[in-house]
Amino acid sequence: MSHSxxxxxxxxxxxxxxxxxxxxxxxxxxxxxxSIELMLNAVxxxxxxxxxxxxxxxxxxxxxxxxxxxxxAAEATVGLAIVIAIYRNRRTPLVDEYSSMRE
Amino acid sequence: MGIFDAExxxxxxxxxxxxxxxxxxxxxxxxxxxxxxxxxRLGTRAWAIAVPAIIVTWAIAMxxxxxxxxxxxxxxxxxxxxxxxxxxxxxxxxxxxxxxxALTAVMLIVVCTVGMLVHVYSIGYMAHDPGRxxxxxxxxxFMFSMLLLVLADNFLLLFVAWELVGLSxxxxxxxxxxxxSAALAAKKAFLVNRVGDLGFSLGIMAIWTTVGTLNFPEVxxxxxxxxxxxxxxxxxxxxxxxxxxxxAVGKSAQFPLHVWLxxxxxxxxxxxxxxxxxxxxxxxxxxxxxxxxxxxxxPGAMVIVAAIGIFTAILAASIAFTQTDIKRVLAYxxxxxxxxxxxxxxxxxxxAAIFHLLAHGFFKGxxxxxxxxxxxxxxxxxxxxxMGALARKMPITHATMLLGSLAIAGxxxxxxxxxxxxxxxxxxxxxxxxxxxxxxxxxxxxxxxxFRLMGKxxxxxxxxxxxxxxxxxxxxxxxxVPLILLAIPSAFLGLVVGLPFGNSVIxxxxxxxxxxxxxxxxxxPEPFQLFGVDGALILVSVAVAVVGMVAAWRLFGFFVVxxxxxxxxxxxxxxxxxxxxSKNKWxxxxxxxxxxxxxxxxxxxxxWWFDVHVIDGAVNGVATLTQGAGREIRHIQxxxxxxxxxxxxxxxxxxAIGFLVVVSR
Numbered sequence: 001m002s003h004s005x006x007x008x009x010x011x012x013x014x015x016x017x018x019x020x021x022x023x024x025x026x027x028x029x030x031x032x033x034x035s036i037e038l039m040l041n042a043v044x045x046x047x048x049x050x051x052x053x054x055x056x057x058x059x060x061x062x063x064x065x066x067x068x069x070x071x072x073a074a075e076a077t078v079g080l081a082i083v084i085a086i087y088r089n090r091r092t093p094l095v096d097e098y099s100s101m102r103e
Numbered sequence: 104m105g106i107f108d109a110e111x112x113x114x115x116x117x118x119x120x121x122x123x124x125x126x127x128x129x130x131x132x133x134x135x136x137x138x139x140x141x142x143x144r145l146g147t148r149a150w151a152i153a154v155p156a157i158i159v160t161w162a163i164a165m166x167x168x169x170x171x172x173x174x175x176x177x178x179x180x181x182x183x184x185x186x187x188x189x190x191x192x193x194x195x196x197x198x199x200x201x202x203x204x205a206l207t208a209v210m211l212i213v214v215c216t217v218g219m220l221v222h223v224y225s226i227g228y229m230a231h232d233p234g235r236x237x238x239x240x241x242x243x244x245f246m247f248s249m250l251l252l253v254l255a256d257n258f259l260l261l262f263v264a265w266e267l268v269g270l271s272x273x274x275x276x277x278x279x280x281x282x283x284s285a286a287l288a289a290k291k292a293f294l295v296n297r298v299g300d301l302g303f304s305l306g307i308m309a310i311w312t313t314v315g316t317l318n319f320p321e322v323x324x325x326x327x328x329x330x331x332x333x334x335x336x337x338x339x340x341x342x343x344x345x346x347x348x349x350x351a352v353g354k355s356a357q358f359p360l361h362v363w364l365x366x367x368x369x370x371x372x373x374x375x376x377x378x379x380x381x382x383x384x385x386x387x388x389x390x391x392x393x394x395x396x397x398x399x400x401x402p403g404a405m406v407i408v409a410a411i412g413i414f415t416a417i418l419a420a421s422i423a424f425t426q427t428d429i430k431r432v433l434a435y436x437x438x439x440x441x442x443x444x445x446x447x448x449x450x451x452x453x454x455a456a457i458f459h460l461l462a463h464g465f466f467k468g469x470x471x472x473x474x475x476x477x478x479x480x481x482x483x484x485x486x487x488x489x490m491g492a493l494a495r496k497m498p499i500t501h502a503t504m505l506l507g508s509l510a511i512a513g514x515x516x517x518x519x520x521x522x523x524x525x526x527x528x529x530x531x532x533x534x535x536x537x538x539x540x541x542x543x544x545x546x547x548x549x550x551x552x553x554f555r556l557m558g559k560x561x562x563x564x565x566x567x568x569x570x571x572x573x574x575x576x577x578x579x580x581x582x583x584v585p586l587i588l589l590a591i592p593s594a595f596l597g598l599v600v601g602l603p604f605g606n607s608v609i610x611x612x613x614x615x616x617x618x619x620x621x622x623x624x625x626x627x628p629e630p631f632q633l634f635g636v637d638g639a640l641i642l643v644s645v646a647v648a649v650v651g652m653v654a655a656w657r658l659f660g661f662f663v664v665x666x667x668x669x670x671x672x673x674x675x676x677x678x679x680x681x682x683x684x685s686k687n688k689w690x691x692x693x694x695x696x697x698x699x700x701x702x703x704x705x706x707x708x709x710x711w712w713f714d715v716h717v718i719d720g721a722v723n724g725v726a727t728l729t730q731g732a733g734r735e736i737r738h739i740q741x742x743x744x745x746x747x748x749x750x751x752x753x754x755x756x757x758x759a760i761g762f763l764v765v766v767s768r
Binding site: 020023024025027032095096098099100 | 743749
């Protein structure tokens, strides 16, 4: 365990960047959901790291992270449900085929 | 206080009186409603409800007149009562309230009597018209409106009645609406009246903002109180009076709004007799007399009233000289006589004005009904150049019309002599010499053009279409009986109410209403001098009437005197420009056409251009801009989730960078 906050933040922002890239670049809806999870966890990591290195936030950091995990679980459930519903209609997981909302 | 209020005070009249007043309004409007609903099924008996309704109305009115004028059953101020509160809008409160005083009673005499006789006459006159049920319904509606006008006790209710009589006038002028000229005349009457009504409504608003009430008794005490205490400038008081007068100018067809009345002759003749001679056109005179308190405080405004009146009188008389349509001559004569009435109001001779209104209502109603009988007799011909020698073929019509003409010319002892003489001598004695002088000239002209009409119609050689000639006949009894009944007051009214000179019956009737005006004007009645100034004035006015009459006899024929067409032609040739100008009604219609149709049309076209290009341009420009922007911007709506996500990400990054930049500074 490193004793520098910066290392955790660098790891967190790397993870976030990967998540963002995945969300923007992948065409598969499932993969996009996974990218979202990655971004959420990057944020979680940053929060826990802040909590560990800042005495005033010691307890709060963990609580906030728990809230984020709970919310992420709910979001993943809803997201998956939507993806499955669309998949049943369109027979494809690729988001650029979902173009009926175009202009 | 309600109609059956047990605690009704004396000024409110007994509940019987109130019921009778309401019946005066209820009967004609019920007649209108029933005739309008089922009149078509009555066929030739379309009059069966309308005419009896008016006869009963007449009887009730005569009872009220008797109560008011003869036995003085009511207090001097008349009876005033409120039916219900009409507009309770905060401080703006208007009631439906009615009043019967001496002035209203005199108006009731002429409105109900002429109205009733015209209804009876119409049974015969409209017998062959398929639209007769419509005619009788409108006539009843007019009676309701006119009675509401004279009974109303506040300005707003009077204004409503004012508009309703205008509406019935419009409907009846345009009764034969398939005829283009009739439809146009109806429209013209309506539009010209609007001009006057605008002034009247502004006057009413001014009164309300000044004293906060519209009830006659309160307005006529509070406005003068405010004026005398200095709370109101002279120009404000004169302004209110003149705005009200503007309404009167429109309704009573005075210069410069006189152009609608001659065209209104497109309506059926009974309508011309009732609305455009005897009743509705008198509404303006009634209004000015009613509001006489306001006028009496501002002599300057009264001079304007007198000037417009006497100018209209001479203008219309000069046009009547050359018209050949029998009804138009009478229409211009009506204008001229109404001018006399306004002149009388302007010089402060209120009782004389109302006397002339009463007398004129009878003899002009008679003359119009006579002209209708003539037109009926020669099969709908109105051009006097195609009449002549009708005296023997239509004896009753001829006799009554001769009497009417003598009456309007002012030959004693007929009605017109008393009333006209009173106007002229009052203007002389009140110091309005110019009004008197012009009035004398108009009296001469009146006698002349009336006997020109008589000569061309009844005497000389017949110019009637030879096909029609053998079929000329006297009118049926429903038409001749009203003629005879109207001839009676035309002959004897003056003897009954115009005597004794200087203290006549009618001026005593009207004293409760008009005496306060005289007090304001600071006039006291002078003793009548038969062998002094008054006798001389009577001699002068009778003399000019006789001169005009005899001149017309020599030129246009009279019983055994045969017409001298050569002399007429020679005279008209001598004053050719004047003749042409008079024949063209002094070009007022052309002037109006130039100002309002041509020039007004240009202005309207300009405004239209502005509307299309600037106003609509701005509105359409906004719409086009929005549409175009939408059309272009919708391309970024790709339907791809990731494009949107990229947008969100880019936005977030820009916001983050912006935040950092701001924080670091």
